[in-house]
Amino acid sequence: MKGALLVAGTHSDAGKSVLVAGICRWLAREGVKVAPFKAQNMALNSFVTREGAEIGRAQAAQSLAARVEPEAAMNPVLLKPSAEKRTQVILRGKPFATASARSYQGMKGELLPVVMESFDDLRRRFEVVVCEGAGSPAEINLRKDDIANMGLARAAKLPVVVVGDIDRGGLFASLYGTLALLDNEDQALVGGFIVNKFRGDKAVLAPGLETLSELTGRPFLGTLPYVRGLWLDGEDSLALDAPRDLSPPRGRNVLRVAVVCVPRISNFTDFDALSHEPGVAVSFTESSQEVLASDLAIVPGTKATVFDLAWLRTRGLDGALAERARRGLPTLGICGGYQMLGRRIRDGVESGEGEVLGLDLLPTETVFGEEKLLARPEGRALGFWNVEVSGYEIRHGRVHRSGGEPLFAINDSQNGDTEGCRVGAVLGTSWHGVLESDGFRRAFLRWVAEERGLDWMAGDMTFASRREAQLDTLGDLVAENVDREALLRLIEDGPPSISRQVSGITCQQTAGTADDTPRAKAPASANGKGDPNFSPARFAVPGDDEQKLRADD
Secondary structure, eight states: OOEEEEEEESSTTSSHHHHHHHHHHHHHHTTOOEEEEOSEEEOSOEEEOTTSOEEEHHHHHHHHHHTSOOOGGGOSEEEEEOSTTOEEEEETTEEEEEEOHHHHHHHHHHHHHHHHHHHHHHHHHOSEEEEEOOSOTTOGGGOTTOOSSHHHHHHHTOOEEEEEEGGGSOHHHHHHHHHHTSOHHHHTTEEEEEEEEEOSOHHHHHHHHHHHHHHHSOOEEEEEEOOTTOOOOOSSGGGGGSOOOOOOOSSSOOEEEEEEOOTTEEOGGGGHHHHHSTTEEEEEEOOHHHHHHSSEEEEOEESOHHHHHHHHHHTTHHHHHHHHHHHTOOEEEETHHHHHHSSEEEESSSSOOEEEEOOOSSSEEEEEEEEEEEEOOEEEETTTTTOEEEOBEEEEEEEEEOSSBOSEEETTOTTOOEEOEEETTEEEESOBTGGGSHHHHHHHHHHHHHHHTOOOOOOSSOHHHHHHHHHHHHHHHHHHHBOHHHHHHHHHHOSOOOOOOOOOOOOBOOTTOTTOOOBOOOOBOTTSSBOTTOOTTOOOBTTBGGGSOOOOO
């Protein structure tokens, strides 16, 4: 077979990433050579490919679902918001520009050819490309020059399915409204809907599905059940709100981990592997009391080190971390968090603040460089039985250690290079992903338990095995709950032949607006003045022309 599909959603976190991963795993098990694709991703959770390219973490997980190596073409545009309403634009895995929300809109025209080149490259090398949209395709203020949703679908002639999360409520209004806000050409690409996170009796849901299908002319292709504990690497901090199941401990005690939830937290997927262990309770918190009371405190990575360091001080978290160091309580800093634990930071790149004092809990200094360091290092954990450890680096900051002990010995280093720093119970490393190394994670947590006098035991299942089991579950959800034949027809045949168009808002471009945003104009009344009863929120209902929002000719 040969083809492609775009999975769009009614809103962020509707289930696009999970559905794409599930489709990829299902097709891969059927022997189809499949690849994921997301033209534009806004996320602070990112990953480094073996070629040294930075892509969204979700696309890396989807590539695992597809059983292929992640690569830059799978996520050609990655947006990483930083402090002061600025965003770093990553193009094909490398820093390209820093932009504001408005200036980025003007940049998208030149990015579309790069997006299409990456997409076409994947289509040549794979039988099926499963694309994930961004946010919602009905974000009408962003439709011009769109490269992630219907702009991509129209440019590549992709069939589109729209997924909605029924667990949040308002499913039918969300699906109908999403379709109604698309223009006729975009609507023509939408081939059906999928319901996500349903729990209950499908017979109760059925009349609603039938009515919406009649109103829109689009079928429902499947209803995915709600499955507790199902996860995929999150893209943004919305994922932090999801409940985290605690596996029963194998010893008498639970090991409590408090991750400082800084405003620009990045790569919080670093801590998924901790939740994998039995008897480890992970919480993301802004509370200094909770940080002080935990068995292990972690200062995570951040896209705005200096900004989040200042925020941390305003919350009294600096005092809590200092008290932990004084008491000898285990504390870990990762990447930006490691930089904060040092003596000073010199940043003329990310924040432009120059020299800033750190928390002075480790004898290190950080100097930010223009070039971003992207790497996949490996080494041995010194002081933790020399177990093997690997990770990935995504940073502008270069950390220089002037005391303490190194944390890792770097493999294949001609000069005996080391990484990280340790003083007493305070540790820091620039490497993300180290807790996914089973040997290091278990040795580290055993050390924490010993320091805290806990009866705690590590599990036996590898983190990679658990991730594989999760991806298989996603593949099962698609195989068992989606109309596979209908989905395959969409992938192979392209956009559907559906003549029904859903009416929505009619807008007319008004001259002289400051931002060239389309405005709905009030219709003139008989005396030439604006209709006092006009409301820009009136939607058209099929068959009822009186409800259509009119515009001046």
